[in-house]
Amino acid sequence: MTLSVTECLLAASREHHDLDDYAGELSRWCTGCGDNAILAALQRICRDEQLAPERTVFVSGIGCSSRLPHYMKTYGFHGLHGRALPVAEGIKIRRPDLDVFVNTGDGDCCAIGTAHWIHAIRYNMNLTVVMHDNEVYGLTKNQTSPTSPRHLTSNTTPRGAYLEALDPVSTTLAVTNVSFVAQCVDWIPELVHDVISAGFHHKGFSFIRILQRCPEYLDGHFDQWKSDPERILLLRHEDGVEPSPELSRIYRNQIVHDPADLRRAQEIASDRDPIPVGVLYRNDDVPCYEDTRRADRHYGPAEIGQALEAEFDRFAIRPANNNHDGGGR
Amino acid sequence: MKADVDDLARFHLVGHRVETELPAATQLLPALLAPYRDLPALRYDYPLVLSDESPFVEPLADVTNRALQESAPRGRDGERLRQNVLRIEAEIRRRMADGRRGSLGELWDAVALRPQADGDGGDMPTLSLLGAASAAAGRLVDCDRDVAAEVVTHLWAATERATACATRRRIDELTLGLAGILRAHDARSDEGREPQHLRASLGGADRAAFDFDAWSEIMRSAATPPTISDGRRRRIRSALEVLRTQRFVPADDDDVDRAGAYPFLFRSCVAAAAAYRERMPAMVQLVKALAIAELELRNGYRESESDAYFDSFDESSLTADDLDGFPSYLVCLTDADLTADELAQVTRILGSDAPINVVVEVRDVLGEPGRRRPPNGRSPDAIIGRQLGRMAMGAGTAFVVQTATSHIPRMIDRIHAGVTAARPALFSVFTGSTDHVPGLAPYLVASAAVQSRAVPTFVFDPDAGSAWADRFELHPNPDVENGWPAGTVRFEDAEMQRHTEPAAFSIVDFAALDRRYARHFATAPPQTWHAGMQPADHLVDAALDTAELGRQVPYVMMATADGVVHRVVVDRELIRIAREYGETWRSLQELAGINNSHAIALVAAERTRWEQQVADREATRPVEAAPPATVPVDPGPAKAAAETAVPDTPVPAAPAPDEPYIETVRCTTCDECTDINPRMFAYDDNKQAYIADLSAGTYREMVEAAEACQVAIIHPGLPWDRAEHGLDDLIARAGALA
Ligand SMILES: Cc1ncc(C[n+]2csc(CCOP(=O)(O)OP(=O)(O)O)c2C)c(N)n1
Numbered sequence A: 001m002t003l004s005v006t007e008c009l010l011a012a013s014r015e016h017h018d019l020d021d022y023a024g025e026l027s028r029w030c031t032g033c034g035d036n037a038i039l040a041a042l043q044r045i046c047r048d049e050q051l052a053p054e055r056t057v058f059v060s061g062i063g064c065s066s067r068l069p070h071y072m073k074t075y076g077f078h079g080l081h082g083r084a085l086p087v088a089e090g091i092k093i094r095r096p097d098l099d100v101f102v103n104t105g106d107g108d109c110c111a112i113g114t115a116h117w118i119h120a121i122r123y124n125m126n127l128t129v130v131m132h133d134n135e136v137y138g139l140t141k142n143q144t145s146p147t148s149p150r151h152l153t154s155n156t157t158p159r160g161a162y163l164e165a166l167d168p169v170s171t172t173l174a175v176t177n178v179s180f181v182a183q184c185v186d187w188i189p190e191l192v193h194d195v196i197s198a199g200f201h202h203k204g205f206s207f208i209r210i211l212q213r214c215p216e217y218l219d220g221h222f223d224q225w226k227s228d229p230e231r232i233l234l235l236r237h238e239d240g241v242e243p244s245p246e247l248s249r250i251y252r253n254q255i256v257h258d259p260a261d262l263r264r265a266q267e268i269a270s271d272r273d274p275i276p277v278g279v280l281y282r283n284d285d286v287p288c289y290e291d292t293r294r295a296d297r298h299y300g301p302a303e304i305g306q307a308l309e310a311e312f313d314r315f316a317i318r319p320a321n322n323n324h325d326g327g328g329r
Numbered sequence B: 001m002k003a004d005v006d007d008l009a010r011f012h013l014v015g016h017r018v019e020t021e022l023p024a025a026t027q028l029l030p031a032l033l034a035p036y037r038d039l040p041a042l043r044y045d046y047p048l049v050l051s052d053e054s055p056f057v058e059p060l061a062d063v064t065n066r067a068l069q070e071s072a073p074r075g076r077d078g079e080r081l082r083q084n085v086l087r088i089e090a091e092i093r094r095r096m097a098d099g100r101r102g103s104l105g106e107l108w109d110a111v112a113l114r115p116q117a118d119g120d121g122g123d124m125p126t127l128s129l130l131g132a133a134s135a136a137a138g139r140l141v142d143c144d145r146d147v148a149a150e151v152v153t154h155l156w157a158a159t160e161r162a163t164a165c166a167t168r169r170r171i172d173e174l175t176l177g178l179a180g181i182l183r184a185h186d187a188r189s190d191e192g193r194e195p196q197h198l199r200a201s202l203g204g205a206d207r208a209a210f211d212f213d214a215w216s217e218i219m220r221s222a223a224t225p226p227t228i229s230d231g232r233r234r235r236i237r238s239a240l241e242v243l244r245t246q247r248f249v250p251a252d253d254d255d256v257d258r259a260g261a262y263p264f265l266f267r268s269c270v271a272a273a274a275a276y277r278e279r280m281p282a283m284v285q286l287v288k289a290l291a292i293a294e295l296e297l298r299n300g301y302r303e304s305e306s307d308a309y310f311d312s313f314d315e316s317s318l319t320a321d322d323l324d325g326f327p328s329y330l331v332c333l334t335d336a337d338l339t340a341d342e343l344a345q346v347t348r349i350l351g352s353d354a355p356i357n358v359v360v361e362v363r364d365v366l367g368e369p370g371r372r373r374p375p376n377g378r379s380p381d382a383i384i385g386r387q388l389g390r391m392a393m394g395a396g397t398a399f400v401v402q403t404a405t406s407h408i409p410r411m412i413d414r415i416h417a418g419v420t421a422a423r424p425a426l427f428s429v430f431t432g433s434t435d436h437v438p439g440l441a442p443y444l445v446a447s448a449a450v451q452s453r454a455v456p457t458f459v460f461d462p463d464a465g466s467a468w469a470d471r472f473e474l475h476p477n478p479d480v481e482n483g484w485p486a487g488t489v490r491f492e493d494a495e496m497q498r499h500t501e502p503a504a505f506s507i508v509d510f511a512a513l514d515r516r517y518a519r520h521f522a523t524a525p526p527q528t529w530h531a532g533m534q535p536a537d538h539l540v541d542a543a544l545d546t547a548e549l550g551r552q553v554p555y556v557m558m559a560t561a562d563g564v565v566h567r568v569v570v571d572r573e574l575i576r577i578a579r580e581y582g583e584t585w586r587s588l589q590e591l592a593g594i595n596n597s598h599a600i601a602l603v604a605a606e607r608t609r610w611e612q613q614v615a616d617r618e619a620t621r622p623v624e625a626a627p628p629a630t631v632p633v634d635p636g637p638a639k640a641a642a643e644t645a646v647p648d649t650p651v652p653a654a655p656a657p658d659e660p661y662i663e664t665v666r667c668t669t670c671d672e673c674t675d676i677n678p679r680m681f682a683y684d685d686n687k688q689a690y691i692a693d694l695s696a697g698t699y700r701e702m703v704e705a706a707e708a709c710q711v712a713i714i715h716p717g718l719p720w721d722r723a724e725h726g727l728d729d730l731i732a733r734a735g736a737l738a
């Protein structure tokens, strides 16, 4: 195997990045917020993969969770509420060489952003999407979200939520072209890391839902699961994640689940107690939109200008005395 | 006078140099070949369809088979459609044998749409009816003299189109990226913030609404961002210039004429090699510009190292990967073109790493009879044609395909592999199209050359591995394990008795086709047949005792056009020549691991040793001590993994209970403990908490942190400073946590 000149020089000039090299501003999340665990896992993945900060992008919408790009020292785009995915898709289609991560909340993704979410699954672009699901709107100070459980009292539903919660994992698994779905809870850091890392390595749209504690507004909301490892169902498989012996000692409730099995994944996903964690589904054969739609050549400003002129010409009204063009078009 | 047995022996020993009564063997064909005389009536793998879609080259029969498979209904209707399609195919084949050429669509329509004389066949299907409309544009080629060059050129052009397209795209992207860097920096420079520059950057209608002076003022009040250094600007500019003016790929993928780009198709190796040399500096410049552009865009250009590296950048810096996107060269030759200069150049090319493909149409492998190989000067063409493939293999660096036109359809994927390989390649192809064999289709001549081992087909692919077993394929020769391929001749004699006789197809049969070799053959009338007559291939292979000479007369079986089989005797001279071909074939077999002499010797030596050991043991073994029969114990199948199994893996022991500790790997980075005392609690490389300094905090803080830790992974242990206040309460709280 030979290396091209570029690869040789890049390898020669490569700098090692420590975790701190990926740490941006100091986080403003509440102490005890589960977002911290997700941030730490993402920084670890960047460090483990030695991603070049200048070739990595974190895109988000609006919400507490969507502040995450500020805390990364990479490129970032803190977007509009519900619009993280279209922005990320735009980046990816134009710059498929960049590693693009998306951080979105349950409100951001499953309420205002639902249309984008569903179609992003169908596009299957190579993005790593982490959905921080605290089952409440945190930034707007305790409002009911589509994933809030029925009867949850909040500022918007003081008499309790009327509707059953939407299950983002089952929903994702039902969409055309779904290619990677995983679930985790923020309080098992090893798994948060491994599951996101598996999603990062999957080529396609990796949807990772992380149940995330919001001690500020839903203090104790996940306590029954947090304090009882038996109520966590660990999905292990060589094509998914394999927990360490230390973790297996605590979380003994495990099953072998083959992520290729969509039907089984759908069955497992609908369970809330115990909470299934691990890779539910993975299919490497779904084509990525950016590959399917890859233009066979690159268009610079000059070519784009030309194409636009040609297009405008079709609508141009020619002066009556123009005798070059006999027939109208 | 009637010919007799002695005439046969005399002819064999001294050939036509003495008078015999034996008739010549003209108008005869080797008996094994005779059934194929009317070639166009057979369904075989010519003509080929050359199309623009993968696999680019395909036998017509494959195209129609596929179309039928996909579109023919089951049952009677399907069968009728099948018959009609096969009739069209046969008619196309016949017309091509008569010299018609064109696209598949043209020839198909000419046959399918002609008025039907007999109405029995029903409608003839068109290609679009068969769902094969896309194949219509493909060009039909028959097994002609030039088919090798046509096929290789076609595959090469398809490969080159794809490469050029990818390289074009890469150059476009880099050009755009570099220009983008310059533009971004220009916009941030002082000039970029001048009012007139800002004005130019805004679309027409909105201009009036802006005060560009004020805007410029605001812009300039901000700190000047670092602008691009002069060195970097120069570097980017010069890389851009090289990318814009390069001539290796056309500026536009649709530009079939490659306006402004270098040509890569040549008629001589001398010219191709000269062009390669001449373009080398430009190639070095382009690789350098591509690398600089890529480094710039990936933020990897370090002036401290890269400058020096690129200053001394030359031909020797190029790696195979760098040359990947560059076009390869193609030279089409015939063996007659191989002058001493040209041959020397071919050899140099094949020993180099230049991606130059050479196709040689070999028109003669046997050569003039009686010409010996001169030790110096120019070899007869035939010798070159015969040896080129093996010579090229010797260099070890080139991809080599040796075949005959008849076998091209079976080796298309190998030819394609050769064309795409990033190294020199030689395609030495015997054409079968020769004046020396009158009245026989070139396909059959080529095929006979392969059958008879005159042209063994093989592939040498240095990319396939480092061992001969990986690199060398002796395929698709018939009966590859044997000396000569075996067959059976069926015929009726004068009394209408049916006979079958085993017969091999050897180089002697191939020579029998060639009219230059006619004088080595003579027909043996039936009354001269006798027990001393031996199939020629036996004598070629046998190590003959001089005493046997003259008593054994070699013959081959040949048939007339109406199927009468004759025995044709062969002179000693031809048997000698035939042995040379036999040896060449055997050495190729050895390379392919068939009857390898080293392996055979090794096996023989091992066998002797083993036999010796057995004998020694027999001699020394005490008579009564028979060993007890031991049965090996089957360890049983591996334990199947249980679905819910949690593996029983050893886990490190927890620290002693009175020592405080944190289960760091379970820490969720929530900041609770570090907020309480950032010196006692700290984050490690993975941003997970551990006890950094016990002496920096109190037991109280430890217990409070443990209480605050939502995942309960802080274990306070027992107080380390007995003097601390309120320890009893704290110890009780700590105990409640456990
Ligand atoms: C278009 C628009 N509508 C509404 C809002 C108000 N808003 C801001 S964040 C938010 C919900 C955030 O919830 P989630 O996505 O779950 O994030 P969290 O804060 O819980 O992490 C809403 C409704 C907005 N910023 N923009």
Ligand code: SF4
Binding pocket: A028, A029, A030, A032, A033, A034, A035, A064, A065, A134, A138, A139, A213, A214, A215, A216, A217
């Ligand atoms: S409000 Fe909730 S989600 Fe937002 S930062 Fe605080 S704890 Fe986290």
Ligand code: SF4
Binding pocket: B662, B666, B667, B668, B669, B670, B671, B672, B673, B674, B688, B689, B705, B708, B709, B710, B711, B712, B713, B714
């Ligand atoms: S309180 Fe617990 S989870 Fe939080 S940082 Fe400290 S050790 Fe980690």
